[in-house]
Amino acid sequence: GILSAANSGRVCTDFSPITNSQGYDYMLTLSEFFRKGEVRELPAATSVTDTYEMKFDLLGRYERKKKNGNIEYDNKYYRCAAIDLAGELFCCIHEDLAGIELLEDKKKALANLKKILVENKSKNRKIHFFVIEYGAENRLYKGRTQDVYLRSCMRYIEENGIFDKNTDRIYIMVTKSDKFNVTDTASETDILRQYIEDNYLGFYKNLKRLCHK
Secondary structure (H helix, E strand, C coil): CHHHHHHCCCCCCEEEECCCCCCHHHHHHHHCCCCCCCCCCCCCCCCCCCCEEEEEEEECCCEEECCCCCEEECCCEEEEEEEECCCHHHHHHHHHHCCCCCCHHHHHHHHHHHHHHHHCCCCCCEEEEEEEECCCCCCCECCECHHHHHHHHHHHHHHHCCCCCCEEEEEEEEECHHHCCCCCCCCHHHHHHHHHHHHCHHHHHHHHHHHHC
16 A cells, blocks of 8 residues: 555655565555555465565655745655565464474574564664454454464564664554444544554553553
8 A cells, every 4th residue: 555655656756666675576566556546456465484575765755844934845765665574473473482383484484574673773764564454353363363463472572672763653554444334423533543442452552661661
């Protein structure tokens, strides 16, 4: 969704993919995936061993207010990188913390994750997204709910110092919002906040605690 918006020409002046990106082909596919006014079927799930690094330049329109009150835009390029991690990695994290023996592909995936998020430290500013499926709070995946995996993920993040001083924003993104029962008295925002409070309050509070810390 983010890459398609960037490529649409409506939110930034120019979107320029970097050819030496490990996920170059995947990035171009996603950048034209969602189009205004069209309904599309989502791409297939990402394999546990697949981690896509997608680098691109954005010609931004960052607003800056001058001393005389006028608004100007800096109109310069920003180098960005989107890293797409498989949801299966949450299972790998949980099993590893629980002392469960991992298969070779999961060990490889976890090592790759640590290389990207922990060992490859840089001064680049970061934004983290957590994606939760609306209505799937009680669905079991390998015998556990989403909340169990999210709590283990919080422990992993804290132990490895992933939310350090270079993190600017953290978002919880809830998918399947078309299932929201919007009424005159309950907006999408109201429904979303209540949903998180009813089903993921522990995760949310832990996330908030880590942000303050």
